[in-house]
Amino acid sequence: MSLTAAQKKTLRSVGHILNPVVRIGDKGLTEGVMGELERALTDHELIKVSIAGAERDERAEIIQHLLEQSGAELVQSIGKTALLYRHNPKADPRLSNVARYTQ
Secondary structure, eight states: OOOOHHHHHHHHHHHTTOOEEEEEOTTOSOHHHHHHHHHHHHHHSEEEEEEOSOOHHHHHHHHHHHHHHHOOEEEEEETTEEEEEOOOTTOOTTTOHHHHHOO
């Protein structure tokens, strides 16, 4: 599933008010980070990921790996922060950032 430009615009506007829920530190992509990413995408659908201590090329590789492993789509990447989206048809509307902020 590929997001349209209008969908990305809507998701970016929601993402603007979000804080990062997954932070990737100097140890990189650990099993714990991947588990937390999976949980966050399932619960919230739209999340910010902060990547610390990496150069631009390394950050791009980390983001690409996150997308491949999680099945999420990249909405936007600015500096050390990436906005990821993965639709969950059974998402709890009280937890889903998309359901809470796009109505």
